[in-house]
Amino acid sequence: MLSKSQARAFFFGGTGIFSVAFIALTIDSMRKLPNQTNSDNITEEVKRGKHIWEDNNCMGCHTLFGEGAYYAPELTKVVERRGKDWIRLFLKDPAAMFPGQRKMVQYHFKPEQIEDTIAFLDWCGKVDSNGFPAKPPLAQRLAATTPIAPAVLLPKPVPAIFTTAACIGCHSIAGEGGAAGALIGAPPLDGVSTRKTREEATAWIRDPQKIKPDTKMPDLVPAVVSEEQLTEIVNYLYSPATPQPVTPPKP
């Protein structure tokens, strides 16, 4: 059996050896880290964004690289997932985008602060984080077992305006997006031509509150969507390839 002095030697020896190994790996990691994290791209904007992130303790609700709190979405890939325009709109007034949901703090950021925050999150999203967050492994299998009849889907590619104007954050279009929509009842836009006339849809998008004062869809025209873009949107939703109304449209 081990004697006390042998036990002591095990403690001090083991601690010494593994501390040295740890320091050696740390030095190596520090050498490789600038390349893996694209540290050349840490602009003044990104630095300011990091300060905003820390000064407001965003980590007290969100995770970043999986570190932080579990109350709000993981943000490492948020720029890729939502797009910059959507985040811009969201950060201006978080509650408007997710009415009645779990609360984020309204920070009343200035536009340049929003840009800095987005630059920081964008930089984070491009760090090589060894594959985190992983693509959901079961999502594809799930999709394969619950097919959506292709006839009701809008044609691809979906015009960029649907992403830049944030529609895709709430509505699913051509089988994409719509993550937030399930909570607030935003329907997929694929079938809209079977439910509304072209004119109704145009009027709706132009000012949803006018038609339904308590609706959770924000008023996007003309703040984010110009009249020309509105036409582009409606043209796409009602292009010849879209599903046709089953019942004749209301007068």
Next chain:
Amino acid sequence: MKFKSQKVAYWFFASALLLLVLQILYGIIMGFARVGMEGLHEWIPFNTARATHTNLLVVWLLCGFMGSAYFIIPEESDNELYSPKLAYIQLISLLLVGVTAIVCYHLNIWEGRKFLEIPRPLDYLVVVNVLMFIYNIAMTMWRGKRNTTTSLVLFMGLFCAALLYLPGMIHFDNQTTDSFYRWWVVHLWVEGVWELIMGGILCFLLIKLTGVDREVVEKWLYIIVGLTFVSGILGTGHHYYYIGVPKYWLIVGGIFSALEPLAFLGMAMYALAMAKKGGRRHPNRIALTWTLGCAIMSFVGAGFLGMAHTLPQINMYTHGTLITAMHGHLAFWGAYAMIVLAMMAYALPLLTGRKLWDTGMANWAFWTSNIGMVGMTGALAVAGITQVNLERRMGMDFLVVQKEIEMHFIGMLLAAGLFTIGITCFIITFFRHGKPTDEAIGNDPAENPTYNVS
């Protein structure tokens, strides 16, 4: 109690319990926010409640460790504490810094890094405070008549904890580097040097409560803390999998962190074996219950539940989910909260001279708090597994999944109620002991051979 100056421990323990009550309060605020009751959002948003909850946890544990050291070190080195006055100054300043930090969190002033939220200027005050503490302890040992392994291990733990606080204070513009060194504080504390503190206190309690030969206990202490460092230092890698550092951390971190439970298993087996082997029947049964409870629950919370998500293949999906919160609760409770409460249960009758050991209330405190905490862990586990499967594996939206698992937080709050009852019983027992008094000197049953049955 052998020395007058050990009485300072009482005030550290009492302050620790006060902070624990506040911690629980903020935990309950978060619990309610998670079931959709966010009435306090304007004043105490979730991030404020969370920073307050976790920082209070760390501060009350440190307060408890300091109290334990002020009790143990004079006794082990057979010598009055170097300066009780310094100890009181240190306690008051620690509390002031803590309260200031918490007020700051309510005003959106912080450093915004998990567990190290405390604003930078206050960091320096913490360092000064801890230096005062280390100085006081070191001088006591220096002047002592003897130096035991127990006090040496305890001292090394406290000293390294102070040292490792420093890397957390460096500023980096790169989020990855920032995170890398943040773990030198957080991980190397709880899975490194704090285990030395825990081991030291555990060892002291076992020697006193079971009467097993000091040489045997201390030899095992060396082996166990040796295992801690052999596995725990490179085990830091389990936090480096996905933050933007090289892939070899997946292998290094995976292998060494998988060995970490061995230290906790060792701790549990050794405590149980000593309790069985010891010939002494110390009348303070409840202190022994807490001591053995700590050894077992730390294995369950840190060792077993840590192992559950430490392999990189699993951690890829559980990283930053409620699974982590599940493990965090039981690990902190089992390893560190319970060792501090065990120390309190042991020291109080000796400090005050009132032998309230083994009362009904004291037993209730042990069982309800533990059952409550296991219940909370269970609720978090079910919520966490569901979250991992729906969000991380099936790709459902975060908020949709959170709605799905809301019910489990009602369960968690119910268990938290039970837990709170347990802590209330503990606090009532604590204050029923009254104040510490010099008349209690020399009343330690561990020094009294009539209690020895063999």
